[in-house]
Amino acid sequence: PFALAGLMAAVTTLAATGQAMAQDFKPRIVRFGYGLVDESNQGRAARFFAKEVEKATGGKMKVRAIGNASLGSDTQMQQALIGGAQEMMVGSTATLVGLSPEMAVWDTPFLFSNVKEADAVLDGPVGEKVKATLEPKGMVGLVYWENGFRNLTNNKRPIAKMEDLADVKLRVMQNNVFLDSFKALGANAVPLPFSELFTALETRAVDGQENPFNTVLSSKFYEVQKYLTVSNHVYSPWIVTVSKKWWDTLSPAEKKVLQDAAVKSREFERKDTREEAAKALADIKAKGMQVNELPAAEASRMRDKLAAVNAGIAKTVGQGTWDEVQAAVKQARAV
Numbered sequence: 001p002f003a004l005a006g007l008m009a010a011v012t013t014l015a016a017t018g019q020a021m022a023q024d025f026k027p028r029i030v031r032f033g034y035g036l037v038d039e040s041n042q043g044r045a046a047r048f049f050a051k052e053v054e055k056a057t058g059g060k061m062k063v064r065a066i067g068n069a070s071l072g073s074d075t076q077m078q079q080a081l082i083g084g085a086q087e088m089m090v091g092s093t094a095t096l097v098g099l100s101p102e103m104a105v106w107d108t109p110f111l112f113s114n115v116k117e118a119d120a121v122l123d124g125p126v127g128e129k130v131k132a133t134l135e136p137k138g139m140v141g142l143v144y145w146e147n148g149f150r151n152l153t154n155n156k157r158p159i160a161k162m163e164d165l166a167d168v169k170l171r172v173m174q175n176n177v178f179l180d181s182f183k184a185l186g187a188n189a190v191p192l193p194f195s196e197l198f199t200a201l202e203t204r205a206v207d208g209q210e211n212p213f214n215t216v217l218s219s220k221f222y223e224v225q226k227y228l229t230v231s232n233h234v235y236s237p238w239i240v241t242v243s244k245k246w247w248d249t250l251s252p253a254e255k256k257v258l259q260d261a262a263v264k265s266r267e268f269e270r271k272d273t274r275e276e277a278a279k280a281l282a283d284i285k286a287k288g289m290q291v292n293e294l295p296a297a298e299a300s301r302m303r304d305k306l307a308a309v310n311a312g313i314a315k316t317v318g319q320g321t322w323d324e325v326q327a328a329v330k331q332a333r334a335v
């Protein structure tokens with residue numbers, strides 16, 4: 001009987017560790033908020049994540065993907081996560097800088113020259129380290145998604161040289177790096193939450209904004225903006241985060257489900273975003289926007305002008321993090 005009991009115990013342990021059991025999952029509703037419209041790369045990936053979680057928990061954990069900033073702007077949702085009033089969200093790393101200064105490193109103009117570099121650095125050790133700075137602030141970062149390379153739109157003129165920005169009232173994200181960058185370039189930079197942007201453009205409260213092609217399309221900025229300048233001036237990540245208060249109530253199996261689904265959603269989101277971005281420019285032209293490319297010589301003039309901003313970012317994020325990111329970019333560039 002002793003041997004049998006031992007064997008039974010071993011079998012039970014094996015089953016429990018090998019595969020999560022139904023009893024590991026409690027019935028839970030997860031409010032997953034985001035800022036863009038339902039029919040956007042952000043919305044598609046949020047729904048993908050929701051399905052993965054439901055599948056993995058046999059329907060016990062239900063993720064409600066809620067877009068259009070219906071739960072609030074990025075910064076409002078962050079506060080809801082910290083307070084435990086909302087479980088999850090995805091939004092720009094740029095809007096987290098007020099909480100976690102290290103996040104500002106991703107706002108460095110012209111940091112990445114392609115998505116391969118971005119993936120390697122964000123998913124590598126320094127990306128993890130920056131992500132981990134959220135936890136003491138009350139949020140758990142799961143994965144980075146791609147927002148994408150940002151481009152300028154406005155109603156005044158095509159931006160062919162830096163000086164063309166001089167009298168452009170440009171909406172920027174609520175973040176000092178963006179504010180300082182565009183001020184340094186001579187624009188009249190105005191910080192605004194994304195949720196107020198379309199109306200601000202429509203009412204001409206601002207002349208322009210900057211976002212990836214995908215967002216210009218999904219948010220229908222082509223209806224209220226005439227010129228698009230391909231500038232690729234910075235790569236923006238999004239980050240999927242969880243309320244730390246809520247996270248601490250989950251079982252290890254539940255945490256693993258969220259982590260695994262987040263990784264799957266990252267692969268889905270990046271592929272989907274890149275496919276959309278590849279054909280977006282043609283779509284934007286077809287919608288009537290006038291498109292020009294920022295000449296390379298002008299991009300490098302801007303880069304020189306922004307050197308002072310870079311020194312400020314290094315100070316904000318700490319020289320150690322700055323150096324690690326630069327080294328990681330260099331390494332990614334070499335392979």
Ligand code: TK8
Nearest residue numbers: 035036074091092173194
């Ligand atoms: C969506 C924002 C958006 C960002 C911005 O909530 O604010 O311009 O690019 O994607 O996070």
